[in-house]
Amino acid sequence: MEDAAIVELYWQRDQQAIAETDKKYGAYCQHIAYAVCSDRLDAEECVNDTWLRAWGAMPDKRPTVLATFLGKITRNLAINRFQRKTRKKRGGGETELALEELEDCIPAALDVERRYELQEFRQAIGRFVSGLSETEQKVFVARYWYLCPVEEIARRLQISSSKTKSMLFRLRNRLRLYLKEEDLW
Amino acid sequence: MLDAYSLLRAMNGIREEDIVMADKHFDSPKHVRSRTKRMVTLALAAALILALGAGAWALFFSMDHRVPEPEESFRIHWEESPSGYIEWKNVGLAVTFPETEESRAVEFRPGWLPEEMASLQDDAWASRLTAERLCFEGGADFVPAYDDMTQPMLIESFAMSQFNQGGALLLLDYTAGAVTEETWVDRNVDVLYFSASIHFDANPEHDLPERTLVQNYVLLSNPEAGWVVRIGGELDLETLLEVARNLEIRETGEILRYEDFTDHFALFNAGAG
Numbered sequence: 454m455e456d457a458a459i460v461e462l463y464w465q466r467d468q469q470a471i472a473e474t475d476k477k478y479g480a481y482c483q484h485i486a487y488a489v490c491s492d493r494l495d496a497e498e499c500v501n502d503t504w505l506r507a508w509g510a511m512p513d514k515r516p517t518v519l520a521t522f523l524g525k526i527t528r529n530l531a532i533n534r535f536q537r538k539t540r541k542k543r544g545g546g547e548t549e550l551a552l553e554e555l556e557d558c559i560p561a562a563l564d565v566e567r568r569y570e571l572q573e574f575r576q577a578i579g580r581f582v583s584g585l586s587e588t589e590q591k592v593f594v595a596r597y598w599y600l601c602p603v604e605e606i607a608r609r610l611q612i613s614s615s616k617t618k619s620m621l622f623r624l625r626n627r628l629r630l631y632l633k634e635e636d637l638w
Numbered sequence: 639m640l641d642a643y644s645l646l647r648a649m650n651g652i653r654e655e656d657i658v659m660a661d662k663h664f665d666s667p668k669h670v671r672s673r674t675k676r677m678v679t680l681a682l683a684a685a686l687i688l689a690l691g692a693g694a695w696a697l698f699f700s701m702d703h704r705v706p707e708p709e710e711s712f713r714i715h716w717e718e719s720p721s722g723y724i725e726w727k728n729v730g731l732a733v734t735f736p737e738t739e740e741s742r743a744v745e746f747r748p749g750w751l752p753e754e755m756a757s758l759q760d761d762a763w764a765s766r767l768t769a770e771r772l773c774f775e776g777g778a779d780f781v782p783a784y785d786d787m788t789q790p791m792l793i794e795s796f797a798m799s800q801f802n803q804g805g806a807l808l809l810l811d812y813t814a815g816a817v818t819e820e821t822w823v824d825r826n827v828d829v830l831y832f833s834a835s836i837h838f839d840a841n842p843e844h845d846l847p848e849r850t851l852v853q854n855y856v857l858l859s860n861p862e863a864g865w866v867v868r869i870g871g872e873l874d875l876e877t878l879l880e881v882a883r884n885l886e887i888r889e890t891g892e893i894l895r896y897e898d899f900t901d902h903f904a905l906f907n908a909g910a911g
Contacts, residue, residue, distance in 0.1 A: 520661075521654040529647055536643050552642040559645055575651025582652045587659070594660035597649050616862045622739035 456519040463511035471504050478520060482527040488600040489531035491546045499530045547600045558629045574637055581631045592620050700828045700861035703733045703817055712808055714901045730834060731809035734801060741797030741864030743892035750884035752877055754781045767793040791871035796904060797894040798864040805902030812836045812853060831856040833875055855906060856882045870906060
C-alpha cells in the first residue's frame with residue numbers, strides 16, 4: 454500500500470493503518486531499533502511503541518515519507534531505552550561505539566534544556582549532511598542514523614573498512630568545524 | 639549539558655531525502671528492489687570510472703601542495719632544544735594529505751635500479767633505502783658518476799595519519815619547480831613529482847664557485863591504505879621515476895595512527911643538506 458494511502462487510514466482513524474504500517478515497515482523499524490538496543494525484546498517493544506506514537510501523531514501530521522517519519526520515532530525510543538538500560542554501565546555494541554566517536558563533536562556550552570538551541574542543533578546537522586557528497590552522506594547517515602557497523606557500511610558501498618573509517622574520521626572533524634562556524638560550539 | 643546521546647538524537651535533524659538516499663536494505667520488496675537498483679548503479683559507476691581511466695581517478699587526487707608564506711613557521715619536536723622544538727620558516731613547499739585515521743605501514747624493495755646501483759639490489763624489504771654510500775671514495779660501492787653528489791637517491795615511507803591536523807611534508811631551503819600530478823591507475827597510486835634547486839653565490843674565501851644544486855622528488859601515495867613513499871635525491875628525475883614505477887610495495891600489517899608520532903611535519907630534503 455502506498456504511503457499516502459496508509460497515512461489516510463490514520464487520518465480516518467481506521468485501525469487497519471497499524472496493520473498496514475506493520476506489514477510495510479515492521480522489519481525496517483525493527484532493524485533500526487535492534488541496531489541501537491542490540492536486544493530483540495527491547496527492539497520489539499520500541500516498534501510497538503512506535504505504532505502507538507504514530508497513531509497519536511496522525512492526524513495532525515501528514516508525513517510525505519512514512520519510512521523516515523517512523524524511523525525517527527523508533528530511533529528516539531530505542532536511544533532512550535538504551536540510555537536507561539546503560540545508565541550504570543557502558544557495555545559495547547555499535548551504539549556505544551557511535552557515542553564514543555561523536556563525543557569529540559560535542560560543544561560543551563550547549564544547554565539542552567533550551568529547546569530552541571537543540572532545534573538549531575538538529576537543523577545544523579541536517580544542513581551539514583545535505584552539503585556532503587553522495588558517498589559521504591551514505592557513510593555518515595549509515596553510521597550515525599542507522600548505527601550500521603563500519604564493516605557493513607564498507608561492504609554495502611564496496612569500499613574498504615579502512616577507507617570507511619578514514620571518511621568517518623574526516624567527517625566528524627568537518628562536523629566539529631561546521632558547528633563552530635554555525636556558532637553552536 | 640549536551641552529551642553524546644543528545645547528539646545521537648540530534649541526527650534526526652538529517653533531512654528525509656538524505657536518509658532515504660542512504661537507505662539500508664531490508665528484507666522487504668521495497669528494499670530488495672533498492673538493493674538491486676543500487677548494485678546496478680554501482681556496477682555502472684565502476685564501468686564509467688574504468689572507461690574514463692586516469693581522468694576519473696584524478697578527481698580524487700590525494701596530495702595537495704602549496705608554497706607557504708615566508709613567515710609561516712613549522713615546528714618539529716626536538717628534545718635537545720631548550721624550547722623543546724625546532725622551528726623552520728621560508729619553507730619551499732608543503733605537501734599535505736587527507737585526514738586519515740589509520741594508515742597501513744608499508745615496506746618496499748626496488749624492482750629496477752640503474753646499473754651503477756647494482757650493489758643496492760637484493761631481495762630485502764625495507765622502509766628506508768639510501769644510496770649515500772655510492773658517493774664515498776675508497777668504499778667498495780663507490781660509483782665515480784656520483785662523486786659530486788651527497789645523496790643520489792633516498793627512498794622512505796610515511797603514513798598519512800602522521801600529517802593530520804595541519805601536518806605536512808616540507809621542502810626546506812630548496813625552491814620547487816613545476817609540480818606534476820599523475821595517477822598511475824595500474825598501480826593504484828597518486829604521483830607527485832618535481833625538481834627543486836638552491837642557488838649559492840661564489841664564495842672566494844672558501845674557494846667555492848657560484849653553483850646551483852638540484853634535487854628531484856617523486857611521491858607515491860595510496861589514499862585508501864594511507865601510505866606515502868618518497869623517492870628523492872640528486873639523480874635525474876627520469877631515473878627516479880623509473881625506480882618509482884618499478885618499486886615493489888607491500889603492507890607490513892602494522893597500523894599507524896596520529897598519536898603514534900611525536901612529530902607531524904617531516905622533511906623532503908633527501909639527506910643532502
